[in-house]
Ligand code: SF4
């Protein structure tokens with residue numbers, strides 16, 4: 598391992614159909630009310646699966662970290678009773694792009710920090726993952742942050758070739774998934790076509806940061822760039838869409854919901870966003886980032902500075918989701934390059 602095999606176009610539906618017959622499979626499918634747009638969802642049949650799709654709005658992290666997650670239920674008896682409601686069913690996540698594979702890897706690291714978070718690794722252990730290669734659009738900048746050819750976190754990875762898909766077998770779980778599948782050895786020609794696909798993909802990435810992640814982290818720390826943050830934040834609505842669509846954002850809030858009779862309820866975890874006005878509001882009414890420009894600045898430092906220094910990699914996979922989602926047209930590449938240029942010119946304030 599890794600081994601490379603070929604699955605022909607004719608064999609692909611049968612392979613995914615068998616996986617769906619064996620257990621739950623989540624993958625990209627077309628939105629019922631938005632033809633041409635795709636989302637990760639549970640698949641009823643192989644016909645639902647779309648392997649060639651433009652990046653989804655919500656990343657596949659939702660398979661392991663749902664937007665709303667019931668952690669446990671409770672009864673207010675004396676003593677109180679707690680009931681675990683965690684789903685332990687194994688499932689398969691398919692059709693994950695390289696940038697999103699990298700996003701899963703980054704969340705593996707983030708949630709493993711002490712005190713380690715328990716739900717993410719438990720959910721990750723339930724899943725087998727199949728990655729697929731993709732075609733960039735004008736928002737993608739994976740080549741700037743090292744995620745363009747990521748194979749992190751996946752068991753099988755599929756690359757389009759003339760006669761079907763080149764299948765990289767990356768783990769024993771991947772080998773197991775192929776056990777009764779119609780696959781053959783890859784020829785030199787198959788390898789060459791897959792490499793050509795990767796080269797073409799890289800060449801098709803048109804957006805990019807004007808500095809390496811290491812240099813950008815250093816440049817961000819050279820000044821406050823307050824004028825730039827003021828200008829960007831004057832357009833920002835503090836809607837939080839840039840966070841909720843991000844494959845590497847991992848913040849959440851926890852609330853207890855009580856039944857109407859006040860005899861019990863459930864503890865619920867929901868996605869949170871550092872761009873929302875109340876995110877840094879603490880007891881006593883103090884808000885550590887009350888002003889919008891402070892929150893906008895925080896997002897950039899979080900992605901490219903603080904977490905870069907902690908993990909040695911930017912917490913951005915170059916997926917472009919935040920730029921696509923922003924109704925104020927705040928583009929992460931444009932703003933980053935504005936900062937890079939200002940820092941190189943010695944702008945401090
Ligand atoms: S999506 Fe755009 S408008 Fe909304 S919080 Fe993010 S930067 Fe601001």
Ligand code: SF4
Nearest residue numbers: 843913914916917919
């Ligand atoms: S910050 Fe934006 S481009 Fe980077 S990973 Fe998050 S959504 Fe994707």
